[in-house]
Amino acid sequence: MKINGIELRRIAMPLVAPFRTSFGTETRRDVLLVRVVTPQAEGWGECVAMSEPLYSPEYVDGAADVLRRFMIPALRARLATPADADGDAGLDANLVGRLLEPFRGHRMAKAALETAVLDAELRTAGRSFGSYLGATRDRVPCGVSVGIMNSVPELLDAVAGYLDEGYIRIKLKIEPGWDLDPVRAVRERFGDGMLLQVDANAAYTLADANHLAKLDDFDLLLIEQPLAEDDMVQHAALAKRLRTPICLDESIESAAHAAAAISLGACSVVNIKPGRVGGYLEARRIHDLCRAHGVAAWCGGMLETGLGRAANVALAAMPGCTLPGDTSASRRYFATDITEPFELQDGHLTVPTGPGLGVTPIPEILEQVTTATEWIAF
Ligand code: SMG
Ligand code: MG
Numbered sequence: 001m002k003i004n005g006i007e008l009r010r011i012a013m014p015l016v017a018p019f020r021t022s023f024g025t026e027t028r029r030d031v032l033l034v035r036v037v038t039p040q041a042e043g044w045g046e047c048v049a050m051s052e053p054l055y056s057p058e059y060v061d062g063a064a065d066v067l068r069r070f071m072i073p074a075l076r077a078r079l080a081t082p083a084d085a086d087g088d089a090g091l092d093a094n095l096v097g098r099l100l101e102p103f104r105g106h107r108m109a110k111a112a113l114e115t116a117v118l119d120a121e122l123r124t125a126g127r128s129f130g131s132y133l134g135a136t137r138d139r140v141p142c143g144v145s146v147g148i149m150n151s152v153p154e155l156l157d158a159v160a161g162y163l164d165e166g167y168i169r170i171k172l173k174i175e176p177g178w179d180l181d182p183v184r185a186v187r188e189r190f191g192d193g194m195l196l197q198v199d200a201n202a203a204y205t206l207a208d209a210n211h212l213a214k215l216d217d218f219d220l221l222l223i224e225q226p227l228a229e230d231d232m233v234q235h236a237a238l239a240k241r242l243r244t245p246i247c248l249d250e251s252i253e254s255a256a257h258a259a260a261a262i263s264l265g266a267c268s269v270v271n272i273k274p275g276r277v278g279g280y281l282e283a284r285r286i287h288d289l290c291r292a293h294g295v296a297a298w299c300g301g302m303l304e305t306g307l308g309r310a311a312n313v314a315l316a317a318m319p320g321c322t323l324p325g326d327t328s329a330s331r332r333y334f335a336t337d338i339t340e341p342f343e344l345q346d347g348h349l350t351v352p353t354g355p356g357l358g359v360t361p362i363p364e365i366l367e368q369v370t371t372a373t374e375w376i377a378f
Contacts, residue, residue: 001090001121003079005377006072006113007035008064011369013305013334020148022175022203023054029303029333030371032060033361034067036116043120043356047112048275048302055201055302056108056229056250056276063109068376071106071113074099076378093118097281107253107278114279115311123356129310130351130358133284135317139348143169143324144332145199145301148178152185159186162332166347169195169221169324175203179211183218192219195324199224202250206234209241221323222247222269232257235266245269249300253277255285262293269323273300274315275308283315291320301326306339309349310357313342317351338365 013029020026032047049058075091078099096114103110122132129135144167149155159170170190172182183198197220204212204226212226222245227234229250239246247269252258254277261267270290274283290297299316302308309327316325327349330341339359342349352358 001038001040001092001117001124003075003091003378004037004039005375006037006075006116008067008374008376009033009035009370010060010064010372011305011338011366012371013338013369015303015333016331016335018147019303021055021173021199022148022201024052026050026303029305030060031305032064032112033307034112034116036113036120038120038124041120041123041356043116043118043123044307044361045112045114045116045119046304046308047108048273048304048308049108050302058106058108063106063112066103066106066109067113068374070103071100071109072376074103075113079378091117092121093279093281097279108275111275111277111279114281115274118280119356126355128353128355128358129280129314130317130353133280133314133318135314135351136319137317137351138353139345139350140313140316140321140327141168141324141347142327142329142344142349143167143171143195144328145171145326146173148173148175152182155182156185156189159190163190163194165329166344167328168347169197171197171199171224171326174198174200176208180214183215183220187218195221197221197224197247199249200226202226202228206231206238209238212238212244213242216243220244224271225249225251232261232264232266235261236264239265239267247271249273250276252286255282255289258286258289262289262295267295269296269298271300272297272315272321273302274311275302276300280311280315284318287315287318287320296322298323299325299327301328303333305334306330306337306342306359307357307361309342310339310352310359313349313351336365338362338369
């Protein structure tokens with residue numbers, strides 16, 4: 001595949017309500033979109049980095065910088081080299097992965113660029129993300145991630161609203177001081193039948209093990225990332241002291257990390273976020289690894305627009321994604337999405353079947369939310 005040029009576009013997307021986690025409060029998404037233009041098609045990738053390096057070391061200005069300074073030039077240099085013995089000097093998503101490998105880290109930036117190339121490649125081939133990844137379902141059950149609130153009554157109202165909308169599983173964000181009481185209150189109000197899990201975003205230490213063990217009473221599906229991202233060994237120690245299964249999010253940045261975590265016994269569930277692990281190809285490797293080991297997996301979320309959501313829903317439809325994902329409907333995040341909105345039907349989202357992501361930004365809406373664009377010609 002040849003490339004005419006790549007656009008870096010920044011959009012500002014206000015959230016319908018503030019989203020508070022143990023590391024901070026998001027009120028808007030400042031999203032970096034990558035658009036790859038080829039002679040045949042254009043492909044989109046959404047960078048999941050946040051404005052500040054709080055969830056991970058990456059942040060959106062940093063992602064834009066590393067893309068324009070190093071990663072995009074690496075693709076351009078490759079396309080400028082003479083054709084190889086097969087007469088093929090073109091690019092595909094697999095080759096993008098290899099070309100970006102020398103650059104350490106910056107997985108969210110890599111994922112956005114690789115996804116944009118993959119989308120262009122699949123649109124050209126007339127093949128959907130779901131088909132490419134090996135999705136086996138045409139719709140996926142959806143969970144919703146509920147932020148830390150000012151009071152338990154406020155939380156109960158929010159959860160009641162999401163259950164009314166049809167969400168199949170609820171995830172509560174927790175932190176020290178907001179854990180046992182909100183979980184107990186939600187269980188008491190909505191009963192033992194609901195699928196409930198918690199996410200600490202690395203807010204505890206192993207010294208909190210006895211306290212976290214009290215969550216065992218609430219029959220949670222899992223506790224996500226209780227300890228710091230590099231505390232793999234401590235997570236294994238914690239797992240021995242909890243009945244609640246441990247799921248890792250921030251700790252898993254690659255299939256190698258997932259293999260290490262599984263063999264250490266640091267987790268029995270994996271949250272797969274393509275942005276965090278460098279793209280959908282690595283996400284698929286993690287999926288395959290989990291499946292081979294009988295480890296449950298599910299698709300995480302980073303408050304994506306419809307573009308990122310489309311690809312996540314395709315990933316969530318793979319056979320090894322055995323738990324509902326953080327793949328909520330567009331309206332959980334934005335009053336107006338940049339694509340046709342994803343809408344819940346009976347607690348499920350439909351997997352797009354059109355070529356590539358199967359969705360495209362609506363031009364007028366995209367223009368309205370755009371704050372900057374930059375064209376890098378090849
Ligand atoms: O996309 O619905 C979503 C958000 C899901 O809770 C969510 N993501 O740690 O899993 C996580 C968080 C990270 C983003 S918080 C701003
Ligand atoms: Mg998480």
